[in-house]
Amino acid sequence: MADPAGEDLAREDPAVLREYYRQMALIRAFELRAAEMYTRAKIGGYCHLNLGEEATVAGLTAALHAEDFLFATYREHGYALARGADPGRVMAELFGREAGLSRGRGGSMHLFDSQIRLMGGYGIVGGQVPLATGAAFALAYRGGPAPDAPAVMCLLGDATTNIGAFHESLNLAALWRLPVVYVIVNNQLGMGTPVEAAAAEPELWKRGCAYRMPGQRVDGNDVLAVRDAARAALDCARMERQPTLLETVSYRLRGHSVVDPARYRTAEETERLRREDPLPAFRHRLITAGVLDEETAAEIDSEADMAVAAAVDFADASPPPEGAALFDHVYATPAASMYRGLPGDPVAAPGPAAGPGPGSVGGPA
């Protein structure tokens, strides 16, 4: 942990520090409850948690301007919360309910909210990287460099740096000087495979060198270090159109997803994770520096619990989508021949314009 004496804390606004703690506590409470809701079958699909990454989440989002665009991975619940999404609507999205951010159609891995410029979680590794590059291209078209020019932050996992699309995107961004910051949220495991077993250059930020892209590695458990590094990189993007490859190193406290028992982890590692858990560490740091007292910290924790309890109630009260909604939004314009072929539909078309010829059940004729 940086600055055990608390000198750098002295330069910070105490209210801002408490806000970081509040965000981290909310994410922790939310994710623990999400895990519980998954085991109670309230959440379908897969569910990847930010447990252990709270400092990284709070630090990165603190560096973003409201006008900046964030492209996330499938481990993105915390980012939605930290950018200001209502916890109830995030939980409802996880539950697959109508009140969710995407009316239940996106789920845990695909949180999307253009209001807060969260341009999506992405359920497939690396899917977001070229997209974020394109969004940065759009920004470069629209306006010149300026201190308040919007930029793009693109999150990716450590294992994503091994896929082709990552390298293609970095090359384009550097070649065209796009206002984008790529952030490798290195939690040291690609599912069960350690970074060292998957990447020939395990200091992942160095992979930007091939594209003459500056970068650095920071302690992902240190919210201020993450924030400052991200802020500097975003400034570089805004004012110099120079993309950066930032790497934050932390460790997820649980398995890859809720269903992964993390059998690849030893008992010693699990014990070390408990010791290095960023949330109690930050709490302790703030209390030591006099920014927070035990009582206020307990208050913040309990407010987080209450907010999450309310989020669960809100999600529970929202209806699931109707079966017929399956066909909504497949095309933006009416698709005349899109036959549904539901059981009970007439087999032969009553007239020339409507529906299928005979012989098709369950799709267009």
Next chain:
Amino acid sequence: MTTLTLSRALNEGLRKALEANAKALIMGEDVGKLGGVFRVTDGLQKDFGEARVIDTPLAESGIIGTAIGLALRGYRPICEIQFDGFIFPAFDQIVSQLAKMRYRSRGAVKLPIVVRVPFGGGIGAVEHHSESPEALFAHTPGLRVISCGDPADAYTMIQQAASSDDPVLFFEPKRRYWDKAEVDTEGGLAAALPMDSARVLVEGSDLTLLCYGPMVRTCAEAAVAAASDGRSLEVIDLRSLAPLDVETIFASVRKTGRCVVVHEAVVTGGLGAEIAAQVTQECFYSLEAPVLRVGAYTTPYPPSRLEEHYLPDLDRILDAVDRSFGY
């Protein structure tokens, strides 16, 4: 005979394949230490070593491309694509290289590569994790595309695929991984049905029900349900999607006069369309009704709360059977 889950049967089959040929390798994301997301390769790295069961980086195009290079030098890679929807980064290597290289070299090279793909839905696993892309590969000349429907076939077909000198796309019905059945792990492969043959699973006289992979069990259940209505359905597990065992299909349809094709994949442009066209052409004078198709609607794979509305089930199969008899 041993009782095995489909996942375990594949595991035993892969073990046999590694034992049978020292050039056989397994490679993929988290197939070693973790034993695969669905535990299909569980324990194999421990027993065969890291040189033969290889944990790769997350790089599907790289996995398939590297496997092709290994095969060019005499190895027999068995690759795992972790989920159906993850195969698309490797699509270029599969379609542009894997499928065409033998033809391009006029038979000078062979590519004995198996690409294992857990496919289909039914486990609440949403898009990228529940898809049925098999028709894209069946449409590509040069590839063999097969799918097992039960543990016994899983055990033999994965070994047959591993010993084939052609590239094989091996589609594993994800939601059936936990289905249990008796598997003969003592007998050799010699007596086993070849992997490119269809199997008449249930004999019947009134209607031919064609299926593969996850729909095999559902169709067998449909045959039981239809029997209580006095209808005798013949259920055929296609097993091989490319090439298709059309002789078995035609013989059955000529006997029954009715045909329904069932798959989880989207109906539009799916295998059902190809089968319907061929059956119509070859069995035209035997048909009492048009060939009907049951499959997924023309929408992307839905979120888990809508999955039950999307996937073909017993009701939709029996509805199609009713329609066929309505002619």
